[in-house]
Amino acid sequence: MTAALWSLVTPEAMSVLNWPDGAVLYNARTTTTTLLAPGAGIIVARLKAGPAEASVLAALQPADDDLPLPELLDALARYGIVRAAD
Amino acid sequence: MSQRPHLSTLTPSELRQRLHSPDGLRLQLGRFVAGIRSNFDSVADGLQALYADYPVATADDFCDYPVEVRSSGLRRYLRPQAIFRFEGMQPFKPLPGSQAVAMLEWGLNWVFTNHAQHYLIIHAAVLERDGLGLIMAAPPGSGKSTLCAALALRGWRLLSDELAMIGLDDGLLMPLPRPVSLKNQSIDIVRQLPGEPVIGPIAHDTAKGTVAHMRAPRASVEAALTPVQPRWILFPQFAAGHALDIEANGKAHTFMQLVGNSFNYPRLGVNGFAAMGRLVDACDGYTARYGSLDQIVPALETICTRSA
Numbered sequence: 001m002t003a004a005l006w007s008l009v010t011p012e013a014m015s016v017l018n019w020p021d022g023a024v025l026y027n028a029r030t031t032t033t034t035l036l037a038p039g040a041g042i043i044v045a046r047l048k049a050g051p052a053e054a055s056v057l058a059a060l061q062p063a064d065d066d067l068p069l070p071e072l073l074d075a076l077a078r079y080g081i082v083r084a085a086d
Numbered sequence: 087m088s089q090r091p092h093l094s095t096l097t098p099s100e101l102r103q104r105l106h107s108p109d110g111l112r113l114q115l116g117r118f119v120a121g122i123r124s125n126f127d128s129v130a131d132g133l134q135a136l137y138a139d140y141p142v143a144t145a146d147d148f149c150d151y152p153v154e155v156r157s158s159g160l161r162r163y164l165r166p167q168a169i170f171r172f173e174g175m176q177p178f179k180p181l182p183g184s185q186a187v188a189m190l191e192w193g194l195n196w197v198f199t200n201h202a203q204h205y206l207i208i209h210a211a212v213l214e215r216d217g218l219g220l221i222m223a224a225p226p227g228s229g230k231s232t233l234c235a236a237l238a239l240r241g242w243r244l245l246s247d248e249l250a251m252i253g254l255d256d257g258l259l260m261p262l263p264r265p266v267s268l269k270n271q272s273i274d275i276v277r278q279l280p281g282e283p284v285i286g287p288i289a290h291d292t293a294k295g296t297v298a299h300m301r302a303p304r305a306s307v308e309a310a311l312t313p314v315q316p317r318w319i320l321f322p323q324f325a326a327g328h329a330l331d332i333e334a335n336g337k338a339h340t341f342m343q344l345v346g347n348s349f350n351y352p353r354l355g356v357n358g359f360a361a362m363g364r365l366v367d368a369c370d371g372y373t374a375r376y377g378s379l380d381q382i383v384p385a386l387e388t389i390c391t392r393s394a
Contacts, residue, residue: 021336026359
């Protein structure tokens with residue numbers, strides 16, 4: 001697993017609400033609302049507080065999450081939600 | 087609601103005079119005052135049938151929404167057309183004059199959804215039972231209005247047949263009780279329900295088929311200034327012959343379904359997101375598929391008692 005630091009792309013513009021069946025993410029910059037899987041919502045909520053290493057995020061991920069963390073982070077990165085710091 | 091006279095106290099002649107006057111008929115609709123102008127006798131008759139219990143505001147009251155349904159020129163005499171205007175705008179194409187009452191209702195819906203931007207507005211019927219609000223959100227054709235009429239006739243307080251208006255500051259449901267819009271077979275279904283429904287004029291061959299409106303119960307009109315705490319969100323789906331099937335919805339999915347039924351969520355930005363989140367947090371969500379009112383009404387009366 002990479003030791004890169006992960007962060008939200010636009011943390012100041014993003015708001016997230018988490019519930020057991022999933023999370024909703026609002027991006028004020030794009031004015032889009034996105035439905036996220038529960039595990040993704042937890043990751044985004046953590047990154048809203050500040051950048052974190054993958055190992056920190058891995059500890060937060062529910063055991064029954066469908067995607068391994070690297071794949072989840074890649075998916076969130078493809079949607080422009082998170083990015084790995086250089 | 088207030089000491090203002092009700093529309094029913096106006097004589098037909100007085101009502102027509104007000105509809106023809108520059109200020110129009112100032113009618114209190116919930117917290118709003120609409121100034122209605124019209125030269126259609128059918129609009130006067132429709133208002134008398136459907137809005138008899140509504141307070142009439144005075145010319146000194148601020149008019150929130152001046153609206154007009156009228157015909158003009160020679161077309162007034164030859165195959166008249168109804169034209170809806172609001173503050174100089176004409177948002178709809180003219181309709182046959184026989185649809186003037188329906189056009190007024192649709193026009194008022196358009197005005198509220200596009201201009202009452204201090205509320206999160208969802209396309210939904212809203213009723214109250216024992217002080218708590220039920221929001222029934224659904225696209226047209228899902229049986230929402232028929233179910234709404236049935237519940238209102240059983241004593242539930244009608245807040246709206248079309249618009250759930252959620253205060254951005256307090257999260258409460260703002261009542262806007264107006265006539266319940268009925269289409270096609272639902273007109274006869276509702277006409278036969280107990281509770282003495284009053285059905286207004288019928289418009290045939292509209293874009294929605296045959297359309298009529300059921301008068302809002304007087305008690306709902308009289309309580310129109312009392313907001314309600316939302317408690318339940320239902321996505322009703324009527325299908326003839328379907329067995330009753332009710333399932334609980336998760337909150338994230340309820341949120342997204344409500345976004346799809348909202349008129350102004352995108353315009354409200356992060357305030358709309360926060361208001362929607364607070365609404366979903368406050369409510370239990372359900373999807374109900376049903377084949378008859380006899381199935382769904384008792385089920386709702388159980389749900390909306392049990393979990394209060």
